[in-house]
Amino acid sequence: MSRYTSDQYQAKQANANGWINYSADEHLIWSELYQAQISLVNRHMVKEYIEGLTHINMPSHRIPQCSEISEKLKNINGWQVEPVPALIGYDRFFNMLANKRFPAASFIRSRADFDYVKEPDIFHEIFGHAPLLTHNCVANFSQHIGKLGQNMPSENHSWLARLYWFTIEFGLIKNNNNEIVPMGSGLASSPTELIYASNSAKPRRKLFDVMDVLTTPYRIDIKQPIYYVLESFEQLTEITQRDLLADIEQAKSLGLQAPHHMLAQAC
Numbered sequence: 001m002s003r004y005t006s007d008q009y010q011a012k013q014a015n016a017n018g019w020i021n022y023s024a025d026e027h028l029i030w031s032e033l034y035q036a037q038i039s040l041v042n043r044h045m046v047k048e049y050i051e052g053l054t055h056i057n058m059p060s061h062r063i064p065q066c067s068e069i070s071e072k073l074k075n076i077n078g079w080q081v082e083p084v085p086a087l088i089g090y091d092r093f094f095n096m097l098a099n100k101r102f103p104a105a106s107f108i109r110s111r112a113d114f115d116y117v118k119e120p121d122i123f124h125e126i127f128g129h130a131p132l133l134t135h136n137c138v139a140n141f142s143q144h145i146g147k148l149g150q151n152m153p154s155e156n157h158s159w160l161a162r163l164y165w166f167t168i169e170f171g172l173i174k175n176n177n178n179e180i181v182p183m184g185s186g187l188a189s190s191p192t193e194l195i196y197a198s199n200s201a202k203p204r205r206k207l208f209d210v211m212d213v214l215t216t217p218y219r220i221d222i223k224q225p226i227y228y229v230l231e232s233f234e235q236l237t238e239i240t241q242r243d244l245l246a247d248i249e250q251a252k253s254l255g256l257q258a259p260h261h262m263l264a265q266a267c
């Protein structure tokens with residue numbers, strides 16, 4: 001999601017054709033990230049992500065332009081990737097998803113933030129998100145979240161955002177062998193958190209439950225202390241068939257749970 005303030009990174013401005021210029025060193029950072037991550041995602045990510053990566057066939061040695069990725073996605077299911085400033089609000093975020101436009105922050109992380117950058121950068125947006133935007137369950141879920149967000153009071157946006165965070169951004173999922181594997185974009189684009197989410201005994205892994213997810217706070221600046229596990233991609237479709245507005249009202253009446261990172265520190 002592209003909604004965080006950044007005091008370190010400046011948004012790149014696209015020209016009239018939506019084209020962004022990057023320096024040779026920025027292209028080199030992409031190349032280094034790609035080389036570091038490609039073997040890890042092949043080893044750990046859910047196979048549907050890998051299939052999407054093949055469909056997108058993004059460049060490995062330079063930062064792709066959003067228009068290049070959009071050409072691939074448009075042919076598959078009509079989605080597009082559109083450059084946005086590093087900071088956009090929920091209103092714009094949900095409006096874009098509702099219109100099958102994925103907002104892509106345009107800057108690329110520095111080498112100091114190689115393993116994880118709390119503000120989403122172009123590597124996270126393209127390498128992390130684009131592959132599974134080819135999957136209809138993910139694409140339709142994202143659009144549905146966007147439409148719900150468009151039509152709800154802004155005070156409810158952060159509640160809705162947790163559904164997105166614990167699925168599209170940092171979700172785990174059961175594969176065909178009933179093994180729990182990473183599917184989230186924040187995992188696909190983070191060398192260290194992908195391994196942590198796959199192998200570490202430290203984070204909690206809970207089966208996905210709408211009310212549990214809606215009431216679980218998260219932080220963007222640490223490895224996730226808790227991951228939710230989808231039974232399948234079809235579960236995303238089942239979630240869209242619920243009355244999520246009623247779920248959010250119920251969640252609001254229950255209130256947020258204690259932050260899991262605080263519980264972890266207390267143990």
Ligand SMILES: [Fe+2]
Pocket residue numbers: 001002120124125129169185186
């Ligand atoms: Fe993201």
